[in-house]
Amino acid sequence: MSKAITFTDKGNGAALVFVHGFCESKEMWNDFIESLTVSNRVICLDLPGFGESLLDKESVSMEWFAEEVRRLLLQLNIASFTYIGHSLGGYVGLAYAEKYAATLSGLCLFHSTAYADSEERKSNRDKTIAFIQKYNADLFTQSFIEPLFLLQNRLAMKEEIAMLKRIAKQSSGHGIIATTLAMRDRPDRTAVLASLSVPVLLIGGKNDATIPIDKLKEQASLSGHIQCAEIENCGHMGMFEQKEKTLDVIKNFIKHCSIGKY
Secondary structure, eight states: OGGGOOEEEEOOSEEEEEEOOTTOOGGGGHHHHHHHTTTEEEEEEOOTTSTTOOOOOSOOOHHHHHHHHHHHHHHTTOOSEEEEEETHHHHHHHHHHHHHGGGEEEEEEESOOSSOOOHHHHHHHHHHHHHHHHSOHHHHHHHHSGGGSOGGGTTTTHHHHHHHHHHHTTSOHHHHHHHHHHHHHOOOOHHHHHHOOSOEEEEEETTOSSSOHHHHHHHHTTOTTEEEEEESSOOSOHHHHTHHHHHHHHHHHHHHHHHTOO
């Protein structure tokens, strides 16, 4: 139920909704909030099973997460908003867009993709589940974070990496496994991406091994409403690795969302 979803709600103006990635929480957007709340209402939430939000459901799906987001936004009386989702958050955003596109003023996939998992990726998801079942969730989360950053950025990002490891420890083992299965089994949503009539932004790290930039460029060609921002010297965590650059890209995107076009 949405009553279990924890969130922050700050600022006034056109609404922006930020949704974190796998084993992350709303805390990851803290550095963006101060700047964006100057002219926008900014909602950051914890998906069930992560951060401070509880998960009391046996299995989940991207569609279920999307319905939870929808329920929360209805409670907050938000009729129209721009959705920004990191990785898993982007998968949820596409599931949301498939059903509730009319409520979106824009969609940003931040290191995320409309493609389904490849067979190799599905196999890796299964290995993640097996690892957690054999050992424990903490051991997984503490080894999971650092490789998301470009190697040459890791020393400079040691405080951010430590923070993300702390956040990841909040994730429930059940939530991690259930969400891993949901990511593995999510469908391709390129048709959803192509059908959107509002501005769509794909943010990709040039050096992201998780979501290759070439795949994002392919998806950007699906529609004139889609743009792709390639971030130099960046892995999968651009909001930390290239904070100022990605914040500027998002601010520019928000301007386009306010007029409804690029």
